[in-house]
Each structure stands twice: as C-alpha cells, then as structure tokens.
Amino acid sequence: MADFILQLHIFAHDKHKTMELYDERICRHSLNRIFGYTPKTAAALISHFGSAAELYRKGWKELKDALPYTKGIDRICDKEYADSEKELALIESMGHRFICSHEPSYPASLLECADSPSGLYVRGDSPIEEIFADRTYVAVIGTRDLSPYGKEWCRRIISVLSAARDKVTVVSGLAIGTDITAHRAAIDTMTPTIAVIPTGIDSIYPLRHSIDAKRIASSPGSAVITDFPPGTCAVKMNFLRRNRIIAGLCKATVLVESKIKGGGMMTARLAFSYDRDVLALPGRIEDIRSQGCNLLIKEKIAEPIISEHSLAESLGISAAGNGHHESREEKIRKLYTGSISEDSIDTMARILLAIRRQSGITIGEIAEECRITYQRAAELTGLLECDGIISTDLMRRCSINL
Numbered sequence: 001m002a003d004f005i006l007q008l009h010i011f012a013h014d015k016h017k018t019m020e021l022y023d024e025r026i027c028r029h030s031l032n033r034i035f036g037y038t039p040k041t042a043a044a045l046i047s048h049f050g051s052a053a054e055l056y057r058k059g060w061k062e063l064k065d066a067l068p069y070t071k072g073i074d075r076i077c078d079k080e081y082a083d084s085e086k087e088l089a090l091i092e093s094m095g096h097r098f099i100c101s102h103e104p105s106y107p108a109s110l111l112e113c114a115d116s117p118s119g120l121y122v123r124g125d126s127p128i129e130e131i132f133a134d135r136t137y138v139a140v141i142g143t144r145d146l147s148p149y150g151k152e153w154c155r156r157i158i159s160v161l162s163a164a165r166d167k168v169t170v171v172s173g174l175a176i177g178t179d180i181t182a183h184r185a186a187i188d189t190m191t192p193t194i195a196v197i198p199t200g201i202d203s204i205y206p207l208r209h210s211i212d213a214k215r216i217a218s219s220p221g222s223a224v225i226t227d228f229p230p231g232t233c234a235v236k237m238n239f240l241r242r243n244r245i246i247a248g249l250c251k252a253t254v255l256v257e258s259k260i261k262g263g264g265m266m267t268a269r270l271a272f273s274y275d276r277d278v279l280a281l282p283g284r285i286e287d288i289r290s291q292g293c294n295l296l297i298k299e300k301i302a303e304p305i306i307s308e309h310s311l312a313e314s315l316g317i318s319a320a321g322n323g324h325h326e327s328r329e330e331k332i333r334k335l336y337t338g339s340i341s342e343d344s345i346d347t348m349a350r351i352l353l354a355i356r357r358q359s360g361i362t363i364g365e366i367a368e369e370c371r372i373t374y375q376r377a378a379e380l381t382g383l384l385e386c387d388g389i390i391s392t393d394l395m396r397r398c399s400i401n402l
Contacts, residue, residue, distance in 0.1 A: 022081065027052035028100050028119045030084035032229040034072045037237070039227065041070065043118055056081055091230060096201050097122045107132045113248040113274055117227035121201035124223030131223045135167035136317060139246045139271070141264045142178030142256035143289050150257035150289065153281050154181045157254055160308045162189035164317035169194055169221065171250050173242060174209050178256045183212060192221030196245045198238035201226050205234040243267040252277035252315055255302060258292030265292045268302060275353060278302040279314055300399045335387065347372060348380050352400065355390060360397045
C-alpha cells in the first residue's frame with residue numbers, strides 16, 4: 001500500500017513538472033494557428049484562463065465542458081503543442097521572431113486597443129527593443145491608384161517625418177501605391193519603417209514587393225510584421241484585420257489619397273475610434289482619389305494638411321520644437337483644473353471620446369453612452385462649446401472642433 005501511495009506521489013510530481021513545461025510563447029503561437037481568423041476568440045480564452053499555457057494544462061476535454069460552443073477547442077492538445085513548437089523553431093531558424101503581448105518588448109500602444117493581437121511575428125535584423133522603442137509611430141496610408149499629386153505629397157510628408165527631432169517610425173501596409181511609396185521614401189531618408197502585412201511572416205504580399213520587404217527588414221529599426229501564423233494567404237478578410245494593427249500601433253494616421261470607400265478610409269476611421277490623431281491631404285472636389293480625404297475633413301474626423309509646417313505642428317514633431325503633442329484630454333485638464341471638479345473633467349474626457357467615436361452624436365445619446373443625466377450632459381457639452389472645443393448644430397448634434 002505504501003509503495004502504491006509513493007507511486008501516486010511520483011506520478012503527481014511528474015505530471016506537475018510536465019504541466020510547468022508548457023511554454024507561453026509556443027502556446028500563443030499554437031492559438032494563432034488554431035484561431036488565426038478569429039483572434040478575439042484566442043484573446044478571450046487567454047483572458048479567461050489567465051494564460052495560453054493554462055489552456056494546455058486543462059486539456060481539451062475539460063475546455064470543451066467549460067466552453068462547449070467554441071470551435072477549435074478540440075485542437076488544443078499535446079500533438080498541436082508539439083507541432084507548434086517545431087514550427088516556431090523553424091520560424092526562428094529563418095531569423096524571424098515571435099513576441100507575445102505580455103512581454104516588455106511588445107508595443108505598448110497596441111495594448112491600449114481591445115482587439116490587439118496576442119502575439120506578433122517579426123522579420124527584421126534590428127533588436128526587437130530597437131524596432132518597438134519609445135518613439136513616435138506615424139501611419140502613412142492611402143489609395144493604390146496614387147496620383148502624381150499624391151505621390152509628391154507622400155514624399156514631402158516622409159521628408160517632414162525624417163527631419164523631426166523626435167524619433168519617428170513610418171508605418172504602412174506594403175501595398176501598391178501609397179504604402180510602397182511611403183516605405184521607399186522612408187528607407188531613402190534613413191527613417192525607420194514598419195510594414196504590416198496581411199499574410200504569414202513566411203510570405204510577402206504583393207510578391208512584387210519582396211525586394212522592398214528585404215530592404216525594410218535589413219534597415220536599422222525597421223521590420224516586417226504580422227499577427228497571422230505562417231502559411232496564411234492574402235484573402236480579402238485579412239486586410240481589415242491587418243489595418244487594425246496599423247491604426248493601433250500609431251500615434252497618428254495620415255491619409256494621403258483615398259476614394260470614399262477603401263482600405264485607407266477603414267484604417268483612418270479605426271484610428272479615430274482608437275482615439276488617435278487623423279490627418280488627411282485635401283484635394284480637388286472632382287478628383288475621386290481625394291473624395292475620401294475631403295469627406296473625413298468635412299466630418300471632422302481628420303485634420304487637413306495645408307503645409308509641411310502644419311503637418312509637423314499637428315503631430316507635435318517639428319524639427320525645432322520641443323516635441324510634446326498634448327492630447328485633447330491633457331488640454332481640457334490644463335484648461336479646467338482648479339475651476340471645476342476632477343469628476344467633471346473625467347466626464348468631459350468621456351464625452352469627447354463619445355463624440356470622436358460618432359461625430360454628430362446628440363446630447364441625449366451622449367448622456368446614454370456616458371451613463372449620466374441629460375442635464376449633466378447638456379451642462380458639460382455647453383461648457384465645452386463655450387470654450388470652442390466642440391460645436392453643436394440646431395439638432396443638438398455634437399462635433400469636435402479641430
């Protein structure tokens with residue numbers, strides 16, 4: 001009997017030791033393989049169980065009992081872990097890396113977004129700490145059908161960013177047109193650039209930009225990144241998911257040219273929803289490639305670029321300046337601290353965020369979204385309007401003044 005109990009202790013100890021051997025990075029890579037097209041599922045599972053490794057310690061049968069309607073749960077097993085471990089080792093042998101959202105080197109700006117990826121695959125010669133250093137990330141995006149006017153201004157925008165005293169990284173999507181023009185101009189001016197691709201790290205889309213991808217990967221502080229697992233092809237649904245990384249990573253998004261419907265418009269609106277700055281290059285009314293930019297300016301989602309100086313000033317990165325660009329929340333705190341309560345200032349910040357998310361939102365809708373009374377919403381929006389921060393029309397719809 002004593003020998004049997006001893007064997008049970010040894011078995012329990014060995015099982016516990018095996019459970020500890022699950023590597024978080026391998027487990028997260030494995031979840032990317034399983035839930036590659038539904039990253040929110042993987043994020044929800046990690047959040048619920050505390051870590052990806054914990055999912056493998058539970059085993060799929062226990063997970064299936066807890067989450068009976070989640071597709072892919074049956075793939076969480078030791079075989080999948082072993083396959084993922086081999087694949088991750090192969091990726092790293094090619095010089096690529098995989099970083100998880102719990103690691104210090106993961107970009108902090110992405111953690112602010114509810115739909116941030118649980119891990120990123122990185123292709124680049126520079127250390128991760130240099131690629132995702134404490135610097136200003138600016139997205140430069142737009143149409144594939146870039147006009148000579150758009151191309152000229154794209155290069156001028158990169159020139160402004162490269163001349164800034166602050167360290168700036170140009171972010172785009174490696175696509176034809178605006179994206180590749182921005183990447184090439186960044187490399188030519190020795191400005192770090194990050195290309196976010198809609199495929200696995202083992203392939204480049206479009207294929208014609210493979211040489212550009214190599215140049216980016218070998219440039220100091222630059223990289224090609226994705227959250228798609230290896231083997232992922234470029235399908236339409238991947239582009240919107242790719243765009244959320246561009247918008248979330250960057251402090252500001254600059255839209256050079258865009259039709260009313262397009263990936264650039266989606267990225268700009270995503271950036272606005274993340275409470276990031278959005279700037280757009282205005283163009284001729286009859287030019288279809290400028291209609292998207294003009295629309296965002298009209299809707300007060302984007303600030304117009306009227307000169308290189310105005311661009312640098314809007315981004316707070318002027319070459320001669322001291323660099324800090326105040327957020328709207330910082331501005332209202334500076335304006336109202338000492339005159340109204342901290343609670344009112346916090347509520348004002350929430351009101352501004354609600355208006356940014358939905359330009360034209362009514363005072364009644366603001367009250368509902370911010371969970372305050374209509375009278376309170378009317379009082380604080382009235383104060384913001386008096387100080388020129390917002391405007392309201394005859395229907396009491398609100399918009400932010402740029």
